Amino acid sequence: MIVITGASSGLGAALTHLYAAEKHSLLITGRSEQKLANVMADLTPLEQANVTAHAADLCVAQDVSDLFSRLSTPPSRVIHCAGSGYFGPIEQQSPHAINQLINNNLTSSILMLRELVSRYRHHKVTVVVVMSTAAQAGKANESTYCAVKWAVKGLLESLRLELKDSPMKLVAVYPGGMATDFWQTSGKDIDTSSFMTAAEAATMLKQALIATEHGYVSDITLNRS
Numbered sequence: 001m002i003v004i005t006g007a008s009s010g011l012g013a014a015l016t017h018l019y020a021a022e023k024h025s026l027l028i029t030g031r032s033e034q035k036l037a038n039v040m041a042d043l044t045p046l047e048q049a050n051v052t053a054h055a056a057d058l059c060v061a062q063d064v065s066d067l068f069s070r071l072s073t074p075p076s077r078v079i080h081c082a083g084s085g086y087f088g089p090i091e092q093q094s095p096h097a098i099n100q101l102i103n104n105n106l107t108s109s110i111l112m113l114r115e116l117v118s119r120y121r122h123h124k125v126t127v128v129v130v131m132s133t134a135a136q137a138g139k140a141n142e143s144t145y146c147a148v149k150w151a152v153k154g155l156l157e158s159l160r161l162e163l164k165d166s167p168m169k170l171v172a173v174y175p176g177g178m179a180t181d182f183w184q185t186s187g188k189d190i191d192t193s194s195f196m197t198a199a200e201a202a203t204m205l206k207q208a209l210i211a212t213e214h215g216y217v218s219d220i221t222l223n224r225s
């Protein structure tokens, strides 16, 4: 079983299509039931049979717990794509939108990892956390977005140390620009025609997520060409 968050849109939805086409069992989640239903409707009936959709706000601890309570066995992989953007000169950013940014990216990641470690730290579960190239270098007019993604990186790197002797593995993913709804919901009006499509990014990520008996790919940067 693979769990994909942020699966109602963009990268998460594209990953859902790729894994469903290979008949993997999937639990997909997003906040919007309608958008999850649209993703399901794009799958073939055969693919749909292996996919369960469950709406959850990952900033709410009970929602995160309820999501994993649906599983009768530990998932093999969890791909945490959920997140949102918010940009602009810091003095023009609204405190309310900054709080939403912190919640959707940082609080959701903290609650997800808290739940996953508490349930599965003794199991062979790969947890893939999608951040951004904004977690690797500062960017003008992306200060608060960089701050939350850097914070998620700090969370992940610290938990790797806590999980040193655990079979649970944490994979860090740093995508560059992808042409998804992310830009529209972030309120930033930019031309994304040269950005990676969600399907391209999902294809590269899926191929990069490999492991052998004694090794795994731990850090993945998806740059646009």
Ligand SMILES: NC(=O)c1ccc[n+]([C@@H]2O[C@H](COP(=O)([O-])OP(=O)(O)OC[C@H]3O[C@@H](n4cnc5c(N)ncnc54)[C@H](OP(=O)(O)O)[C@@H]3O)[C@@H](O)[C@H]2O)c1
Pocket: 005, 006, 007, 008, 009, 010, 011, 012, 029, 030, 031, 032, 033, 035, 056, 057, 058, 059, 081, 082, 083, 084, 085, 103, 104, 108, 130, 131, 132, 133, 174, 175, 176, 177, 178, 179, 180, 181, 182, 183, 185, 198
């Ligand atoms: N697009 C880019 O250029 C880009 C670049 C680098 C990194 N990223 C990162 O890549 C990830 C995926 O982005 P994307 O481009 O696929 O964005 P997207 O199309 O806007 O999708 C974001 C997804 O996250 C979900 N989500 C947001 N807040 C949530 C919350 N509080 N609880 C549960 N689900 C929540 C959304 O659910 P609903 O829509 O159902 O609410 C949606 O499914 C994000 O972490 C983003 O920061 C994006």
